[in-house]
Amino acid sequence: MAMIGMDVDGLYRHGERIAQRSEHAGAHSHGLLDTLDSASGIVGHPDMAAALSRFTGDLTDHAVKLPGLITTTGHGVSNTAATGRDSDDEGARSVRAAADVVESVGLGLARRINRVEH
Amino acid sequence: MGKHHFADFSDLFGTSPAAITESAEQPRRHAHALRQLGDDLDRDGSLVSASVEGDIRDLGHAPAHGSRTAKRLGAHGLVAAACLERFGLAAQHFDTEVTRLNREWRTIHDGSPETPQEPTTGAVTPDDLERRYRRARHRLDQEARESARFLDHPDSPHNIRLLMEEGLIPLSAISHWPKLEKLIADEVNRGKITDPKIALSIDPSLYDAEGQKALAHWVKTHLDTVIGLLEDNQTVNLPPSPDGYSFKVTAVDNPRVKIQYVVTISKNEAVTSMTLSTSPGKLGLSGTVGSGDNSLSMSDGGWSAKAMVSNGDSKFGIDWDKDGPWFTSEHEHETPEGSVKSIVKVNPTGDDSPPPASDPAPVHVPNPFAPLDQLAASVKDGVGDAVGAVGSAAQQEGHHLVDGAKDWGAWLEEQGKGIGPALRDPDTWDVPTIPGPIPIPIVPFA
Numbered sequence: 001m002a003m004i005g006m007d008v009d010g011l012y013r014h015g016e017r018i019a020q021r022s023e024h025a026g027a028h029s030h031g032l033l034d035t036l037d038s039a040s041g042i043v044g045h046p047d048m049a050a051a052l053s054r055f056t057g058d059l060t061d062h063a064v065k066l067p068g069l070i071t072t073t074g075h076g077v078s079n080t081a082a083t084g085r086d087s088d089d090e091g092a093r094s095v096r097a098a099a100d101v102v103e104s105v106g107l108g109l110a111r112r113i114n115r116v117e118h
Numbered sequence: 119m120g121k122h123h124f125a126d127f128s129d130l131f132g133t134s135p136a137a138i139t140e141s142a143e144q145p146r147r148h149a150h151a152l153r154q155l156g157d158d159l160d161r162d163g164s165l166v167s168a169s170v171e172g173d174i175r176d177l178g179h180a181p182a183h184g185s186r187t188a189k190r191l192g193a194h195g196l197v198a199a200a201c202l203e204r205f206g207l208a209a210q211h212f213d214t215e216v217t218r219l220n221r222e223w224r225t226i227h228d229g230s231p232e233t234p235q236e237p238t239t240g241a242v243t244p245d246d247l248e249r250r251y252r253r254a255r256h257r258l259d260q261e262a263r264e265s266a267r268f269l270d271h272p273d274s275p276h277n278i279r280l281l282m283e284e285g286l287i288p289l290s291a292i293s294h295w296p297k298l299e300k301l302i303a304d305e306v307n308r309g310k311i312t313d314p315k316i317a318l319s320i321d322p323s324l325y326d327a328e329g330q331k332a333l334a335h336w337v338k339t340h341l342d343t344v345i346g347l348l349e350d351n352q353t354v355n356l357p358p359s360p361d362g363y364s365f366k367v368t369a370v371d372n373p374r375v376k377i378q379y380v381v382t383i384s385k386n387e388a389v390t391s392m393t394l395s396t397s398p399g400k401l402g403l404s405g406t407v408g409s410g411d412n413s414l415s416m417s418d419g420g421w422s423a424k425a426m427v428s429n430g431d432s433k434f435g436i437d438w439d440k441d442g443p444w445f446t447s448e449h450e451h452e453t454p455e456g457s458v459k460s461i462v463k464v465n466p467t468g469d470d471s472p473p474p475a476s477d478p479a480p481v482h483v484p485n486p487f488a489p490l491d492q493l494a495a496s497v498k499d500g501v502g503d504a505v506g507a508v509g510s511a512a513q514q515e516g517h518h519l520v521d522g523a524k525d526w527g528a529w530l531e532e533q534g535k536g537i538g539p540a541l542r543d544p545d546t547w548d549v550p551t552i553p554g555p556i557p558i559p560i561v562p563f564a
Binding site: 005006007010011014015017018021024025028029031032035036038039042043044045047048050051052054055059062063065066069070073076077080 | 188190
């Protein structure tokens, strides 16, 4: 576990896997709509046909949005991992810069002290 | 009109009942896949949660929105498929009645439906047949309106429960309708169990005392049915016992023993598992509670228990088997030759039979103590209290568990008589004698 509180690689993988589920989600959500639409043409009875059409219409919005929702979720998780990695790297660079300054000052101090001692 | 007098479904609506029933198959397949997708997304959320710490733990909730949507679509798809199947059946019934009416019409009119003559029987008249046809058509329209109403209210617990009771929606879908679960629990709580299979499929924690009592009574009198309902890897939660133990039973298909039932018993978060085996010609029972240094196990041949406390390099405790308790002291210390582990086992009951085997071989010390409490008091340097407490607790728990197991085993034996001679005699016991597959969901254990 990194200092930033996440298993970056694991989190990234989970996000990618979630995003990959969107294709499956799309196939079945659209499949559901299509087969119900077909059924409303097969069922024959006007009351049933009308109810099925209303039913399918009510589902459409959710069914159409589902794949995108899953993709967005998955990428959001992956991006969080990437952001975590970037922050970690950025933090490391800041610390390195500060360490360089300290090291440089330390070297300067050492030289002056040496001169005094000589 | 063609070759018959009364119009059948196809004449009226241009489609066949079979086509309607078949049209339910594809939506149902997609609905199941969407419900499975919801479960997969829930699992993803758990994995995400396990990958992060601190303030960003909420990230694990991210897939929940997609999961809810997928499950909702799936649940609605199941309702639609159920309505299609229901209406297909109604259409089939209509056609069956129409076929009968046309046959009677031909009989009355001497085989010539297009040229009616005087009736040949006094009992049934053409008017009777017309009346019956109008009634059949009225029923068909009613079914269409009812199915349409279900489609207009796909989240109605009453509608869904009806579809489940008609076997058109699998019981495993109950957990996707929390309101339905609550509704069924309320009915059980009021003593109105219309279908115990459904009642068994919901979270037992939703039941109040009366509901649990009612369900427990049903389970006890129908254990054979409960076990018969279970398919491989299916689980049911049984109602808790009056003293607070919870039970769940999982069927595990094992070719060697045909089917085993793993009974998990829990109380106050302590979980133990017991295996109910049907293979040795009787209801065999074995089980374990706890693990490692704090475990208790039981089997057909007896039982054993172990409870230890650690104190630096030393461990003290009690180790029981069917031959009686053994007080155990384990000590490990460094010598110039390396680490040396010594184990001393003492049987406080005066039984001089050899102690249980262990590695390295224990030093068997003749029992210097008689009663249990004397031994606990005699254990040296302040460790005695700890050992005594462990021994007492282990003894108490051991007795409780052994008594519980005996009660449970006796109860199962008693109920086993209801399972039939096949179960008591393994030679005649055959898997196909179990009732056909009825889906029972895996319900999260409360």
